[in-house]
Amino acid sequence: MSDRSRPTLATVAARAAVAPSTASLVFAGSDRVAPATRDRVLAAAADLGYAGPDPVARSLRSRRSGVVGAVIGDRLAHAFSDPVSVQLLDGVTEVLSPLGVGLLLLPGDADRHGPTLAQLAHVPLDAVVYATCGLEDDPALVHLQRRGVPVVAVDGPCVDDVVFVGIPDRRGTAELAGHLADLGHRRVAVVTLPLRLDGTRGLVGAARRAGTHHRTVRERTLGVEDTFGPVPAWETAANAVEEGERAGRQLLDVPAGGRPTAVVAQSDVLAAGVLRAADSLGLRVPEDVSVAGFDGAELPWLPPVRLTTVVQPTTEKGRVVGRAVTDLVAGRRPDDVVLDVHLSVGTTTGPPPPS
Template structure:
């Protein structure tokens, strides 16, 4: 049998034990009022004896109409988010603004194949707002649940719903820009390495038809941007996870072929996938960029990589702060317009003109 739960000590009990009024005890405990030092000492001593640690946060939230908690919905396992330096940089930027609000951050993992499983966790949590921050699906059942509760939502382009204030990204245009860079260098036999297009994507070669059934708009739009520049590209691959290991596995399928059939460049949809391409190239004895040019997408720091990746920099920390600022405005009673996150093409040492066949 579980032990009986001890009742929570109250401020009134502390005041009685210290021989002061409840209002004086409140001022003494908070340190925000003109209370004599010896009175403060008596109140704090009484609080320590009774185990009083401060006002009940639930009661405080009911009085002020806020819980002080912002939910951050992360698609897939949290493990994968923490392994992705771009995801970490976005969460870092967001947390900086939440510290200023102030509000705490509650990370909520949403299973890619069964997003509805997150709803009971959301339903049992008092939330001031929710942020969809890391490339989730266009359709998300959590939106209806949160909207019904009147909880404001901010997204990074998804879920695609007018009830969600968006900080979107021109994924198609940014992907086309990095692809044009390769085209201008003279590359024509170029392959494309995609992030998962669906929750059940498997790592391997892919046909263009997979784009028609894509769940994740970011992956689809980056592929369309690539095809805008290289419409005749025949070599496409997708991954089950956007990490280095799966990037290397897919890249080997693209690169392990005779020289005249092998791509002279690979456009990867994330920096981690691009590092997988670099790893696979090294295993196959190919030099980057002399034998193979490689581009990424995100603009994360890669301290273990000796070179500098040519990539689309979407400024992760800044993006997180902008999500936080949108959220702050919503909590202040505004209804901000959707915004677009800027990107920059950052040239590095991983791209060069193609060598002759």
């Protein structure tokens, strides 16, 4: 009998001998209801084990579901092995949770780099955040815009009617490159994040470079080239320690004469991998090779070294996203936001070895 038919607002109203509309007012917390009436309704609700208005029915009228989607461009286990993604979402929920809004994970899988249309189509969404991915030609994005779901993109894609929240990636790496140049480095190599999530690994050629790909990767590469001109860029297949190590081994396992004296990784996680590669090749950091990262991520397992990196305010970025979402849901159109970054010099960069 219990889950046979759960009580509805109408049931409660009937038991309290009031109209459904009055009962509704009670649960909405209106002050236009007489205290005696309110108590009667609440008592009836308690008697019947009524847990409050059905969220779905409420959403139908109010045009709000309290659900915000987070598009993750990979399977969770991969995306969340990067503390940056996690911190970002942490900032988002910090703002959204108190408003009674939850974050719905929309991960991709091994093949697709985002949710399927079938997934998106069936879920009630007030807004969507592109959290860790974002190519301009995403079919899911088109679907969302057609449905009128507002979108916030973190670091891309840059599209009309999508609120952008990002950082000056290019200026950040440019600053880092300046630091390396000042130290005397001339032979620098870059370890890039995936240009597309298609499993490609290796030196980035002109053709691949020309294709559609992440704004982030492009900008962070350009920042280095602003100082050093064209540099070899080794693409990884994922933002993961192992991938960084693999790339590092490729770049560093060569005679000292042709070896880069500094490696700029496009994330701290990749940089951690490069450090491991250097270690396993018997190269000292920074005496034999300098290593730098990007993000300023908290990697509690990384010490004793302190990574030279470009620090971005990741959690704050998440909060900004959260506020942008709040605005959009309220019908306001927030401005794009570009947060600031700064160079943090650690113990992993130093003068190049004498040649």
